[in-house]
Every structure is written in structure tokens, then in C-alpha cells.
Amino acid sequence: MIYTLTANPAIDYNIACDGLTANTVTRTRNAVYTPNGKGLNVSFTLDHYGVDTTILGFFAGFSGEFIVKGAEALGVPVKPVWTDGITRVNVFLNAGPDTEYNMVNAGAAINEANEQEMFELIDSLDDMTCLVISGSLPPNTSEGFLAEVLRRVKAKGAEFVLDISSHQLADLIALEPLLIKPNDDELLDIFGIKVSGGDDESVKGAMAELHAKGAKNVLLTLGGAGAYFSNGEHIWFANRTFDVKLLSTVCAGDSSLAAFLSVWHDAPERVEDALRLSMATGANVVECPGLGDFAKVDEYKKHIEVRQVC
Numbered sequence: 001m002i003y004t005l006t007a008n009p010a011i012d013y014n015i016a017c018d019g020l021t022a023n024t025v026t027r028t029r030n031a032v033y034t035p036n037g038k039g040l041n042v043s044f045t046l047d048h049y050g051v052d053t054t055i056l057g058f059f060a061g062f063s064g065e066f067i068v069k070g071a072e073a074l075g076v077p078v079k080p081v082w083t084d085g086i087t088r089v090n091v092f093l094n095a096g097p098d099t100e101y102n103m104v105n106a107g108a109a110i111n112e113a114n115e116q117e118m119f120e121l122i123d124s125l126d127d128m129t130c131l132v133i134s135g136s137l138p139p140n141t142s143e144g145f146l147a148e149v150l151r152r153v154k155a156k157g158a159e160f161v162l163d164i165s166s167h168q169l170a171d172l173i174a175l176e177p178l179l180i181k182p183n184d185d186e187l188l189d190i191f192g193i194k195v196s197g198g199d200d201e202s203v204k205g206a207m208a209e210l211h212a213k214g215a216k217n218v219l220l221t222l223g224g225a226g227a228y229f230s231n232g233e234h235i236w237f238a239n240r241t242f243d244v245k246l247l248s249t250v251c252a253g254d255s256s257l258a259a260f261l262s263v264w265h266d267a268p269e270r271v272e273d274a275l276r277l278s279m280a281t282g283a284n285v286v287e288c289p290g291l292g293d294f295a296k297v298d299e300y301k302k303h304i305e306v307r308q309v310c
């Protein structure tokens with residue numbers, strides 16, 4: 001079973017308006033409230049593609065209940081650790097063509113007892129084969145929280161995937177994650193490695209460095225400019241050959257990761273199929289508020305180009 005851990009979940013509140021002006025009332029429309037957070041988005045997408053998954057996370061207050069009930073209503077089980085406070089609501093405003101405002105809050109603080117409960121919960125999960133850890137950490141998370149989670153996951157013989165933008169990734173990579181999914185900005189910010197889309201040589205160097213540091217596999221996403229995947233032996237590049245009607249890039253990275261995993265996790269030789277599904281899924285998600293319904297993925301898959309770089 002693939003579990004996901006979202007230490008800092010959120011209700012995503014998507015709204016739209018025509019332009020945003022200070023000191024005046026802005027009437028918004030198309031309000032959509034959905035249960036989210038990066039790992040939840042991964043689980044929802046895995047579930048959509050028929051992969052068994054369960055959500056782990058810290059949840060608090062009425063908004064935490066909304067998320068847990070919402071996920072369960074979608075048919076994805078949740079094992080929550082309840083904390084004090086109110087789980088955050090993040091606001092994603094589309095203010096016109098190519099104009100997104102993403103307002104992401106800090107989240108509800110956790111404490112040592114909450115962390116301990118999460119450790120014990122993880123210890124009790126005998127069917128965990130892989131844990132996907134995604135997103136930010138809530139206020140007050142202890143410095144060693146993620147390392148301790150990973151120690152316990154490894155003690156079970158399970159693998160783990162990291163999709164975090166924290167600088168802790170620079171140390172945690174040494175614990176040999178099955179997969180990391182940085183984007184180009186995170187690569188520069190966390191590892192000081194600069195890559196340019198389309199410049200295969202810069203990517204080859206970056207991948208070699210990330211493998212040397214401990215990553216078993218790397219999915220490097222470049223937003224609308226495609227993605228590279230490296231398994232330490234070969235590198236592939238995938239990109240779409242069509243334009244999308246961009247509404248919101250929120251959730252696109254999470255759904256791309258999950259779509260990739262839904263194929264590759266059990267069939268690592270099917271890299272090209274995994275990349276095609278991943279790119280098609282991301283392209284469909286950016287056209288929707290939140291994750292959307294994946295309705296165009298089959299069509300989009302036909303228009304993804306994949307080439308082996310080396």
C-alpha cells in the first residue's frame with residue numbers, strides 16, 4: 001500500500017475575478033472549496049488511477065474535519081492525527097488570463113505529542129510498502145521530525161518518496177529515497193544546481209549529482225516546459241506538443257507525481273508510459289480549479305513526446 005503523509009494539509013479555496021485592485025471591493029465568482037494538501041492530492045490521483053492508497057496527516061478543527069470527511073467521501077481512507085487549532089485554508093485566485101495569486105498560510109502548529117502519535121501510527125502500518133511525503137511542515141515541527149519518520153519507514157523495509165521544498169532535503173537525500181521530485185527552482189534553492197529546460201547537458205550533470213548524494217531516482221519537473229526522469233542509468237525527457245488553457249497550476253505537480261508513480265511504482269521498466277501519463281495529467285489539471293476530473297488525460301496522452309536522452 002502506498003501511504004502519503006501530508007503534515008500540513010489545507011482546504012484549497014479557488015476563486016476567480018476580473019482583475020484585482022487595492023482598496024476596492026472585488027466581487028469574486030466560481031468559488032470551489034476542496035480537501036487538499038500535497039500528499040492528499042497525490043492520494044486522490046493515485047486512487048483515480050486505481051492504486052490503493054491511504055492518507056496520513058495532522059488535522060485540526062472544523063477545516064480538518066472537512067478535509068478528512070471529504071477525502072473519505074471520495075473513497076480514500078484517512079488515518080488522521082488530530083491536533084489543536086484550525087487546519088489552514090489556502091486561497092488561489094485567478095484574476096484573469098495568466099494571472100494567478102496563490103495565498104498559502106502557515107498552518108496549525110503541532111507539538112511533540114502529535115509527532116509521537118504519528119510515529120506510533122507509522123510503526124503500526126504493516127502494509128506500508130512506500131510512503132510519499134509531500135509539502136511543507138506546520139509551525140513548531142521539530143527539526144528531526146522527518147528524519148525520524150524516515151528512520152521508522154526504513155525499519156519496516158518500506159521505500160519513501162520525497163516531494164518537499166524544505167532545505168532539509170539536502171540532508172534527507174542521503175537516506176536514499178526511492179524517488180525525489182524537485183522542480184528547477186527547488187534544485188537551485190536547495191542544492192545550488194542550475195538546470196535549463198532543453199539543455200540536456202546541464203540536466204545530465206544535475207542528475208549525476210543527485211544520484212551521488214543518495215537519490216535512487218529523480219523526476220525533475222520544469223512546469224510547462226516538461227520533465228526529465230533519471231533512474232541512475234538512463235535519462236528521459238517528456239514534453240507536451242499542445243497548448244493548454246491555463247486556469248491554475250495548483251495541484252499540477254502533485255498529480256503529475258502521482259500519475260507517474262501509478263505506472264512506474266509497480267513497473268519500473270515502463271518509464272515512457274509513466275511519463276506520458278504524468279505529463280497528460282498535469283496538463284489537464286492546470287485547466288481546472290484544483291485537481292479537476294482528469295477527463296482529457298486519455299486524449300492528451302496521445303500528444304506527449306518522450307525521448308531517451310542517454
Ligand SMILES: O=P(O)(O)OC[C@@]1(O)O[C@H](CO)[C@@H](O)[C@@H]1O
Pocket residue numbers: 008010011012036037038041090104134135136137250251252253254
Ligand atoms: O504549503 P505547501 O504544503 O507546500 O503547499 C500546500 C498547497 O499549496 O500545495 C497544494 C498544491 O501543490 C495545495 O493543494 C496546497 O494548498
